[in-house]
Amino acid sequence: MIKAVLFDLDGTLLNRDESLKIFAYKQYERLFDLIGHIPKETYITRFIQLDSRGYVWKDKVYRQLVEEFGITKITSEELLDDYVNEFKHCCVPFDNLLSMLEELKKRNMLIGMITNGYGQFQLDNIKALGIENYFQTILVSEWEDVKKPDSQIFLRAARKLGVLPSECVFMGDHPENDVQGATNVGMIGIWKKDIQWTDVQAEYVVDDLMEIPAIIDELAKRGIEIH
Structure with a gap:
């Protein structure tokens, strides 16, 4: 689920x-x-x-x-x-950022973020994109004193959301820090395509953010019920 x-x-x-x-x-x-x-x-x-x-x-x-x-x-x-x-x-968002977040909100999904970097700097960028209020939790490595791909930051995010790692999907552009780090704790890893890497192992690969709601719908159809 x-x-x-x-x-x-x-x-x-x-x-x-x-x-x-x-x-x-x-x-x-x-x-x-x-x-x-x-x-x-x-x-x-x-x-x-x-x-x-x-x-x-x-x-x-x-x-x-x-x-x-x-x-x-x-x-x-x-x-x-x-x-x-x-x-x-x-700060420039990728296409369809707000539309994608709205679609996840309509599906009653909990939404979180895990980002490496300096705390206030990253939070300022999140605010600049106008997306802060969509997230129930935001973890920045400086403030958490641990960074991706360390399992602890992924587990902490799930705990803050009150869910199990197996009840989460995680999307990022870095094969090791994001996809592998999330997969290692039992989350479903989604790779946001990046020209720097090829042949990345991930359960899902996306080009456009609006593919995410469709993936959530697909998981539901596969019998993984959305709460």
């Missing part, structure tokens, strides 16, 4: 690649007087490369940019502060 649907954030609900491009462009424009000696496309391209799709925190990214480009009018710490304060204004 499936009672809850849980999600990753970055690359799953938040189109982080697109959001980061928008942010980098706006940061360059905003700080042009301080970093304008660097060609715009060079700055944006290198920033995205060093970010490594979010797996390198920006303190390291900005220290590297300052060193590589001889930035002297602004410090790496100040650039990081700008990122922390401004990224939330650049």
Whole structure:
């Protein structure tokens, strides 16, 4: 009996690649007087490369940019502060995010989120997407002191929702952190397709968020009753 649907954030609900491009462009424009000696496309391209799709925190990214480009009018710490304060204004959702959440709400599903990252930063991005109120629980690794794919964060999310892991589906874009991590505790793993990986083992694979309600319906038809 499936009672809850849980999600990753970055690359799953938040189109982080697109959001980061928008942010980098706006940061360059905003700080042009301080970093304008660097060609715009060079700055944006290198920033995205060093970010490594979010797996390198920006303190390291900005220290590297300052060193590589001889930035002297602004410090790496100040650039990081700008990122922390401004990224939330650049958040782009994947298509059909709100429609999908509404459909799950209509089906009386409990909805949760497990995301790696810094607590307030991630919460600001969730709020920027306008989806905070759809979630009965949101776990951010910094605040939980444990991160995916550790089983404890998945078990904790299920416990907070008052359900068993076997009563949950979990969707994310990372094969190990999300899909395997969820599967390891008995959740049904759903992979949100990402061009970085191929041949990912998951019970379900989706391109579009609106495929999720259909998966829930399919599970019901297979005899897994929705509460």
